[in-house]
Amino acid sequence: MTTTKGFPKNFLWGGATAANQYEGGYLSGGKGLSTLDAITGGAYKVPRKVTFKRQDGSIGEVTREESLPDGAVGYIDENRYYPSHAATDFYHHYKEDIALFAEMGFKCFRLSFAWSRISPKGTDEINEEGLQFYESVIDELLKYSIEPIITINHFDIPMYLADQYDGWSSRKVIDYYVFLCEVIFKRFKNKVKYWMTFNEINFLRSWAQIGIRSSEPQSKFQALHHIFVASAKAVQLGHSINPKFKIGMMVAYIPAYPMSCRPEDVYEAVKRNRQQEFVMDVQCRGYYPNYQLKEFERQGFEIVKEGDDDAIIAAGTVDYIGFSYYMSTVASSDPNAERSEGNQVLAYKNPYLNTSEWGWAIDPLGLRISLSQLYDRYHLPLFVVENGFGAVDKVEDGEIHDDYRISYFKAHIEEMRNAITEDGVDLIGYTPWGCIDVVSSGTGEMKKRYGFIYVDMDDKGNGSLKRLRKDSFYWYKKVIESNGENLE
Numbered sequence: 001m002t003t004t005k006g007f008p009k010n011f012l013w014g015g016a017t018a019a020n021q022y023e024g025g026y027l028s029g030g031k032g033l034s035t036l037d038a039i040t041g042g043a044y045k046v047p048r049k050v051t052f053k054r055q056d057g058s059i060g061e062v063t064r065e066e067s068l069p070d071g072a073v074g075y076i077d078e079n080r081y082y083p084s085h086a087a088t089d090f091y092h093h094y095k096e097d098i099a100l101f102a103e104m105g106f107k108c109f110r111l112s113f114a115w116s117r118i119s120p121k122g123t124d125e126i127n128e129e130g131l132q133f134y135e136s137v138i139d140e141l142l143k144y145s146i147e148p149i150i151t152i153n154h155f156d157i158p159m160y161l162a163d164q165y166d167g168w169s170s171r172k173v174i175d176y177y178v179f180l181c182e183v184i185f186k187r188f189k190n191k192v193k194y195w196m197t198f199n200e201i202n203f204l205r206s207w208a209q210i211g212i213r214s215s216e217p218q219s220k221f222q223a224l225h226h227i228f229v230a231s232a233k234a235v236q237l238g239h240s241i242n243p244k245f246k247i248g249m250m251v252a253y254i255p256a257y258p259m260s261c262r263p264e265d266v267y268e269a270v271k272r273n274r275q276q277e278f279v280m281d282v283q284c285r286g287y288y289p290n291y292q293l294k295e296f297e298r299q300g301f302e303i304v305k306e307g308d309d310d311a312i313i314a315a316g317t318v319d320y321i322g323f324s325y326y327m328s329t330v331a332s333s334d335p336n337a338e339r340s341e342g343n344q345v346l347a348y349k350n351p352y353l354n355t356s357e358w359g360w361a362i363d364p365l366g367l368r369i370s371l372s373q374l375y376d377r378y379h380l381p382l383f384v385v386e387n388g389f390g391a392v393d394k395v396e397d398g399e400i401h402d403d404y405r406i407s408y409f410k411a412h413i414e415e416m417r418n419a420i421t422e423d424g425v426d427l428i429g430y431t432p433w434g435c436i437d438v439v440s441s442g443t444g445e446m447k448k449r450y451g452f453i454y455v456d457m458d459d460k461g462n463g464s465l466k467r468l469r470k471d472s473f474y475w476y477k478k479v480i481e482s483n484g485e486n487l488e
């Protein structure tokens with residue numbers, strides 16, 4: 001056991017983004033359409049919509065959780081606003097933005113690749129210009145000694161694969177994903193070390209995310225099985241291309257506390273936590289845990305496996321666990337307990353915690369609890385690849401006084417330090433979400449901001465896109481400079 005006090009010497013301080021929320025340039029440089037390009041904005045409690053074209057040519061829309069009609073294909077209606085199309089325009093601002101990250105002292109930067117930029121249809125046709133764009137971004141990061149952290153797939157799929165193959169319900173998509181991995185692993189073999197195969201793999205369920213039309217749970221678990229196989233194949237392939245690659249999984253970790261010490265409440269929490277533990281068990285241990293197999297049995301789901309799927313999953317376990325941590329939640333056996341409004345999943349309100357304007361419970365100690373639980377369970381290096389506070393920021397004379405964000409980060413960083421120093425957790429890095437303002441994934445809003453850097457744009461996409469340093473920018477710079485010692 002090491003006697004680390006505080007953060008380890010090479011701790012990866014940085015920030016995180018995703019292509020569909022940040023990059024824009026949705027048709028520039030040969031990029032093909034992605035499912036996310038057909039999803040409109042929303043608001044708090046107003047779901048985002050997917051627009052589609054029926055076989056008879058008429059246009060329709062469904063909410064993200066609903067299924068698309070048979071034969072319908074994703075469609076972009078010129079009269080609506082789609083936040084992914086321009087997003088906050090990293091595509092044209094990457095040099096300026098990376099210079100700002102470097103000014104804060106970032107050691108790493110997490111971004112995702114848009115699959116349809118590298119391969120417009122998601123098939124084996126490659127768009128060199130798209131690869132070149134990512135190469136320029138990576139070179140720009142390396143110029144400042146910022147380590148690129150790549151999420152290979154963050155919440156979208158090329159529209160062509162959704163339309164032609166019903167997305168991840170088809171095994172063909174496994175091959176296309178692995179082909180994409182081969183292309184990028186070879187291309188960036190000596191420039192990128194850290195990869196993540198899929199963002200928040202436990203949240204993948206909608207047409208926009210995985211391209212499947214059906215909303216039946218059985219189809220979703222079948223698609224998830226294909227995603228597990230694809231991820232495991234990618235891990236093996238990556239290691240064969242460069243044994244030094246660190247290839248991780250990524251889970252949305254929202255620990256559920258029991259509402260009370262009543263055993264029924266505790267058991268509800270056990271069941272709820274299994275929904276996220278299951279995906280980690282598969283990817284870290286290399287097999288489906290018994291409780292999940294029993295759950296499939298109870299629900300009457302049959303997961304179709306082919307040939308050596310089990311062996312592939314067993315051989316393709318990950319090198320580290322990347323996870324997002326924003327909040328904790330509560331499980332209760334009493335259906336009449338007070339609901340929490342913010343989480344996208346049914347849960348109950350924690351009377352001991354305050355929430356953000358979007359109802360997400362603020363729980364710094366929950367991060368230490370999560371780090372301990374995850375490390376004890378898997379003994380793998382951990383990487384907090386998302387954390388942050390979505391809030392409305394006010395610009396006053398070109399300044400943004402986001403003390404609420406600073407106090408959120410301060411409390412969470414203190415708990416990470418405790419987890420390292422007091423609990424001996426192996427934590428390799430921290431990339432706060434939306435380190436520069438990006439479009440919200442949940443609502444498509446711009447006003448739900450997370451950044452240290454403000455971007456002048458509103459919920460309709462209007463604005464100069466000018467970048468401004470918030471108070472938290474200067475604060476985070478000091479945190480990084482002092483390797484997490486100075487949090488004032």
Ligand code: P53
Nearest residue numbers: 018199200252324344390439440441442443
């Ligand atoms: P937004 C829900 C709960 C926890 C994490 O979310 C989530 C979501 C999805 O909304 O997703 C991650 O933008 C995701 C990012 C996303 C970020 O959390 O809804 O990986 O793409 O932007 C924050 O506030």
